[in-house]
Amino acid sequence: MNTDITPEQLTTKMRNSALGSLARREHSCYELRQKLLHKFSDPQRTEETIAWVSELGYLNDERFAGMFVRSSIGKGRGPERISRELQQKGVASTVIADALADNETDWVSLAEEILSRKFPHPVQDYKDKAKRMRFLQYRGFSMAHIGELM
Helix, strand or coil: CCCCCCHHHHHHHHHHHHHHHHHHCCCCHHHHHHHHHHHHCCHHHHHHHHHHHHHCCCCCHHHHHHHHHHHHHHCCCCHHHHHHHHHHCCCCHHHHHHHHHHCCCCHHHHHHHHHHHHCCCCCCCHHHHHHHHHHHHHHCCCHHHHHHHC
16 A cells, blocks of 8 residues: 555545445445455544445445345355355345345245256166255255255
């Protein structure tokens, strides 16, 4: 970081960086905080910038979680994987639960669709069934969903 920069210029640079990141895609508060800290190494101004973009309505974990859930469902991911990835992005567990509950997805039907695309032929034997079950687990479907499907 340049030492000839004034505090006002630094604040402006941080705000512009935050707005630029948010213009490209939604971020969780945690993600944006990490980006700003990595780029500017100024915790106090980072928190001020996070508060500023939040007040403007550009940064919202609830909106981010909802968007992430919809996007992940489109990619064929199950609720457990979605939840785990949102936790890694610093989203609160209550926000995650609300985002998953607001989405009226039939997880068993989604798992069946994903499975039929990957494995178009019928189950051959126990080894094949176990392979399909592992695949669905990796995609983030619970054993309850998998059991219902199998």
